[in-house]
Amino acid sequence: MSSVPGKAEQMVSYAVAALAMGVMPAPLSRDSDRDAALHNLAAVAGQRGWGVDVLRDVAGPHADLLFPGGDVEIVEAWSDLCDRMMLDAMQDVQEPRLSRRVRQAILCRLPADDTRRAAAGKAMAVAFAPHGRAAFRRAWVRTVNALWQAARDDSTGVTYLTKRLSLGHIYAMVFLYWLNRGGDAAAMGAFVDRRLAAVRRIGQWKARLVGGLGASPAKAAE
Template identity: 70%
Template sequence: MVEAWSDLCDRTMLEAMQDTFEPRLSQRVRQAILLRLPPDEQRRLAAQRGMAVFMSIRGQKAFRRSWVRTVNAIWQAAQDDSTGLTYVSKRLTLGGLYASVFLYWLSRGSDSAGFEAFVDRRLADVLRIGRLKARFGVATAKPETVAG
């Protein structure tokens, strides 16, 4: 049941993002995250209860499936069309970013301004890491394409 609810939240976010014309990928990712994790107290309480189910021994596989689907849905909502290693690295990067954002949202998501600022800082961190890699010659995608 919790996995189906998570999927419904993903589809709702995808629907809301259909008419997005933001040119920057990072801003589309930001918008998708903010739509996926709204400042709605009822949604946060439901997510907290759902996480209790996901973290049980029987729920961990469902949690992994839901997490991967959500990360993929965010990239789909952001209209990312990467392939190959870039596809994988972007999803891994977003998976980590989304973990920190999700935990912040669970604990302090009712403060929408604080939450948005936290999301912005996490996205800026990813861009900064991409720029550092490029500076030191580490093979990677362009910084703007890593987080958007």
Template identity: 45%
Template structure:
């Protein structure tokens, strides 16, 4: 149920606006993730980390902090995109998703708290654009240059894969081999559906 809700929300916002960021905001987010990420997120916690500037850095409150944390992970993934080597686009997508999850392993409780903030009543639109932004970043990191209808359908398909894998990782993140196998199964399911669709439409695979 949770995965379906997140996926539907993100699919409704395929081209989200960028997130404002600065060295000070990034530093506060990194400290939140590593220092107090195991505690339930609130502006009181942010003020402990960022001091008197907390409300100026994050004028949108705790939802602003949570959204910024996912955006920072997106940018870290994009910065590492040169290392996603494969001739197949699907393998580069896989590499991008695994990179961001592996990098987040030490901060899994913080990711859980950030996602919980975005799932609070009134934050659905922020959740939608956050997930959509991440899916766009994954495709960009993988080197996808599709446009039009293909661009949209790829993002809708990957949203379901990413959300279900993220939730699986939050539940089973201590076993990255299991996470990797789960992601591979989801990617294989999408590949089979794509091949069937192309066969029915008379297209080459």
């Protein structure tokens, strides 16, 4: 039987692959009542899970009517709310370097908060179920797109897609690290720095390779 970490890695890899399609999922329904119910549920989800029965307990006997899709819709909506909270927190960031804005957005989206991490772990249990996989992929695509929006990247065309694919891989590694060890903010920051540095090195290597292939034989031999 597969371990929970193994299942999480598999789900995340499928979600990253969904980015290659380059299609944004439809926006979710949003209103203050849904957001308030989600906040109440997220506060206890790490211990009690994301079930509709728990939602009724913490947000009122009719709170389930806000999420007709049940636990899958609840978890997908919570991810969307976390994306929006991250975007709000990034609005006043003045950092001039794109890479540092990306770093800050990732750390804002995945805070060193044990309650948030425990809730995310329980949310993965919903994602593991067959009826939760498509919702998880949609949420992942929205989050990666929101991270680029928060970093104020204005790429278009092929660059738009390749950047999101690259960030999808980075975010996958960081997300899995965060689930297991994300309670240490300094360690989280260092992990993100290593992942971003690795991508930069790959980009520099590709640039040198392309430059070498485009140079004259005499120039390339120098």
